[in-house]
Amino acid sequence: MGRSLAARGCRGARAPAEPISLDLVAMRAVVLEQPGQITRVEDLELEAPRAGEVLVRIAASGVCHSDLHVRDAEWERPGPIVLGHEGAGFVEAVGPGVTTPRVGDLVALSWYYPCLRCAHCQAGRQWLCSDTRALDHRLPDGTTRLSRSDGSAVMSYLAIGTFAERTVVAADAAIPMPVGISAEVAALIGCAVTTGVGAVLKTAQVPVGASVAVIGLGGVGLSVVMGAALAGATRIVAVDRVAEKLERARDLGATDLILAADPEQTLSAIRAVTDGGPDFSFEAIGLASTIELSVACLPRGGTAVLVGLTRFGARASFEAFPFVDGSQRILGSNYGFAVAATDFPRYAELHLAGRLPVDRLIDARIGLDDVEDAFDRMRRGEGVRRVIVP
Numbered sequence: 001m002g003r004s005l006a007a008r009g010c011r012g013a014r015a016p017a018e019p020i021s022l023d024l025v026a027m028r029a030v031v032l033e034q035p036g037q038i039t040r041v042e043d044l045e046l047e048a049p050r051a052g053e054v055l056v057r058i059a060a061s062g063v064c065h066s067d068l069h070v071r072d073a074e075w076e077r078p079g080p081i082v083l084g085h086e087g088a089g090f091v092e093a094v095g096p097g098v099t100t101p102r103v104g105d106l107v108a109l110s111w112y113y114p115c116l117r118c119a120h121c122q123a124g125r126q127w128l129c130s131d132t133r134a135l136d137h138r139l140p141d142g143t144t145r146l147s148r149s150d151g152s153a154v155m156s157y158l159a160i161g162t163f164a165e166r167t168v169v170a171a172d173a174a175i176p177m178p179v180g181i182s183a184e185v186a187a188l189i190g191c192a193v194t195t196g197v198g199a200v201l202k203t204a205q206v207p208v209g210a211s212v213a214v215i216g217l218g219g220v221g222l223s224v225v226m227g228a229a230l231a232g233a234t235r236i237v238a239v240d241r242v243a244e245k246l247e248r249a250r251d252l253g254a255t256d257l258i259l260a261a262d263p264e265q266t267l268s269a270i271r272a273v274t275d276g277g278p279d280f281s282f283e284a285i286g287l288a289s290t291i292e293l294s295v296a297c298l299p300r301g302g303t304a305v306l307v308g309l310t311r312f313g314a315r316a317s318f319e320a321f322p323f324v325d326g327s328q329r330i331l332g333s334n335y336g337f338a339v340a341a342t343d344f345p346r347y348a349e350l351h352l353a354g355r356l357p358v359d360r361l362i363d364a365r366i367g368l369d370d371v372e373d374a375f376d377r378m379r380r381g382e383g384v385r386r387v388i389v390p
């Protein structure tokens with residue numbers, strides 16, 4: 001009793017009109033049975049969207065280090081689970097009551113759909129929503145639309161599971177993109193760009209003329225570099241242990257490049273080029289040693305912004321007296337303080353205006369079968385974003 005539907009209307013970036021049966025869609029996805037194990041591409045079944053949900057055909061999905069944290073069992077997560085949380089695609093169907101997005105829209109997926117009712121949401125701090133089920137990898141009604149052919153449930157990472165041909169997500173997690181945005185750029189807006197640029201513009205509110213150090217230059221750290229350039233930082237010091245990353249950072253606006261080897265030398269090098277320390281340091285790796293470096297390099301009055309996520313249980317320390325005496329600050333920045341519905345389109349427009357060259361983060365287009373290879377390259381620090389085009 002499959003309904004069939006074709007993309008219709010014309011607004012924004014549109015999908016080619018291909019009718020699909022909506023009751024149960026068979027599709028391929030990258031499944032992690034349990035953290036620490038090798039991922040496998042499997043054929044799964046995807047149920048039609050229910051009230052308040054939409055079905056999205058994934059057109060692009062970046063591989064982010066947060067997927068690798070789960071893959072490598074640095075974070076506990078339930079399995080089996082479809083990984084991927086930096087994706088974009090075309091809406092193929094909407095459940096009852098959904099008015100936005102519409103069928104055919106290109107949407108960037110947010111990995112944090114807000115409940116819109118909790119105290120944080122009411123105060124406009126959706127990135128802190130305490131009632132979202134997204135962090136349990138569940139849709140708002142507490143379930144998943146994914147299953148294996150034997151009927152057993154499969155979870156969807158952060159309730160969007162984008163390493164897949166299709167996904168069903170909360171309508172509030174699917175943000176329409178303006179005309180002219182490619183699916184690949186939209187995908188990166190879904191995590192790296194929003195996290196990095198938002199850390200600069202929203203969390204730290206870096207003023208024009210500030211000096212900034214960015215430690216770790218993956219998709220997230222390079223987005224911090226782009227954000228710092230956009231904010232008008234006059235000195236942007238880029239730090240990584242891989243030389244290739246430094247050149248990427250220069251291309252995006254970094255003024256000083258430091259190849260990290262010995263921590264003491266790195267610390268002196270950062271201080272030397274920032275006249276005693278940067279106004280803002282951003283840690284975009286998630287290691288205790290580099291978190292400590294981000295605090296140690298600060299001058300009096302400086303602010304360290306922690307963006308990288310550590311393995312569970314990690315601790316970092318710093319010398320308390322100069323921190324207090326120097327009125328320094330440490331800020332944690334989750335998802336660049338994102339309110340996806342307004343921030344995603346804003347970052348997309350900045351890209352279209354030539355002020356956020358997001359496309360320069362993309363190294364290669366890969367298939368679903370290449371995810372383990374992408375993880376290996378990421379462990380070695382090779383390249384920036386590999387984008388899965390299912």
Ligand SMILES: NC(=O)c1ccc[n+]([C@@H]2O[C@H](COP(=O)([O-])OP(=O)(O)OC[C@H]3O[C@@H](n4cnc5c(N)ncnc54)[C@H](O)[C@@H]3O)[C@@H](O)[C@H]2O)c1
Nearest residue numbers: 065066216217218219220240241285286308309334335381
């Ligand atoms: N706060 C958030 O909301 C949020 C969102 C997304 C990702 N993250 C986290 O941000 C971090 C970065 O993500 P990514 O996708 O950019 O990762 P990535 O692996 O692409 O980039 C990490 C970079 O750090 C460099 N590096 C590693 N160890 C180093 C060291 N000791 N010294 C100097 N450089 C070193 C690597 O060469 C690489 O360039 C991860 O921990 C990820 O989980 C946080």
Ligand SMILES: [Zn+2]
Nearest residue numbers: 064066191192
């Ligand atoms: Zn991510």
Ligand SMILES: [Zn+2]
Nearest residue numbers: 115118121129
């Ligand atoms: Zn909420």
